[in-house]
Amino acid sequence: MSTGGGNRAIIAALAANIGIAVTKFVAFGLTSSSSMLAESVHSFADSGNQALLLLGGKRSRQPADAAHPFGHGRERYLYAFIVSIVLFSVGGLFALYEAWHKFQDPHAIDSWKWVPVVVLLAAIAMEGYSFRTAIKESNHIRGDQSWVSFVRNAKAPELPVVLLEDAGALIGLVLALFGVGMTLATHDGRWDAAGTASIGVLLVVIAAILAIETRSLLLGEAATKPDLAKIDAALVGDGVVSVIHLRTLHLGPEELLVAAKIEIEPAATAESIAAAINAAEARVRTAVPIVNLIYLEPDLRRTVTQA
Structure with a gap:
């Protein structure tokens, strides 16, 4: 800090x-x-x-x-x-x-x-x-x-x-x-x-x-728009297909909490999911150094079908 x-x-x-x-x-x-x-x-x-x-x-x-x-x-x-x-x-x-x-x-x-x-x-x-x-x-x-x-x-x-x-x-x-x-x-x-x-x-x-x-x-304020964009971009890659939703909160001026639901590949194994989450966390901390707490929930993106 x-x-x-x-x-x-x-x-x-x-x-x-x-x-x-x-x-x-x-x-x-x-x-x-x-x-x-x-x-x-x-x-x-x-x-x-x-x-x-x-x-x-x-x-x-x-x-x-x-x-x-x-x-x-x-x-x-x-x-x-x-x-x-x-x-x-x-x-x-x-x-x-x-x-x-x-x-x-x-x-x-x-x-x-x-x-x-x-x-x-x-x-x-x-x-x-x-x-x-x-x-x-x-x-x-x-x-x-x-x-x-x-x-x-x-x-x-x-x-x-x-x-x-x-x-x-x-x-x-x-x-x-x-x-x-x-x-x-x-x-x-x-x-x-x-x-x-x-x-x-x-x-x-x-x-x-x-x-x-x-x-x-x-x-409680969210991250700035430039930081939100960096976090969103950093989460995608290495097994993370997209960001379903993202929430951020300033715990202090130089302390940022990130919580997100991320889309993974349907056939991903537990081991590959864990690796993808760890890699995403590392990318986020590199992109926005004030991020000190990250909670990621892996999920599948569900498409809405019309009758």
Whole structure:
């Protein structure tokens, strides 16, 4: 199981978010800006999320046991789903609550006016580095897919999660900078509240996208169409006449289960059937290396006769 690229992106995001979160919180303490508070909580939540992704990757490498005979590969999907919940509740809902509170009692930023602007600009630079790392690692496996297609179809959840989090963080920082900047320019705290509300809506939307995508992975997704075609082609040959039906299931990002009913020659012996199955399994594993479990059922294709 290879998670190196995902781990590099996660660690880069974690390092950036810890530093950003502390800096933003200090800036909030000096200015009482609601945008700064929302952004500091957002960064703390992102830091926790990256820790969850690392934990999920570690737990997914546990060996199979009697209770989990197919292994623990889906731990990565589970922890990615938890990330979406944390982002929705701790990040999005908190920001919306803080915006509502600020709208009730708007106040301008009267002290340390330069601090939030400097902090936000520095945070944009650090988040930009993290986002660049996620893009670089994603490009190794994205191929010619569009970014939307990559996020929707990726079987490994870490890179899409980090990409969406970093993109959301950068947009959120721009929204916070706009809210703070307008508050400083107009001395009207409602701009700060508006920036906070925009951050909350943004995080809720990103959390919903993550939840939808990881839900599909948790339910169990089939192999990609190119891999399905390779598996179907690899099964035929050396005693296997055709594939009657084929089912695949991702047990984890790099673990694929294949179950198929295959057509054999009517006169085949038990020995030749066993040899054909072994040869077919070897061809499938060569064609699609992530296939680690194969169950093949030999059968005869029955033709339907019309009266």
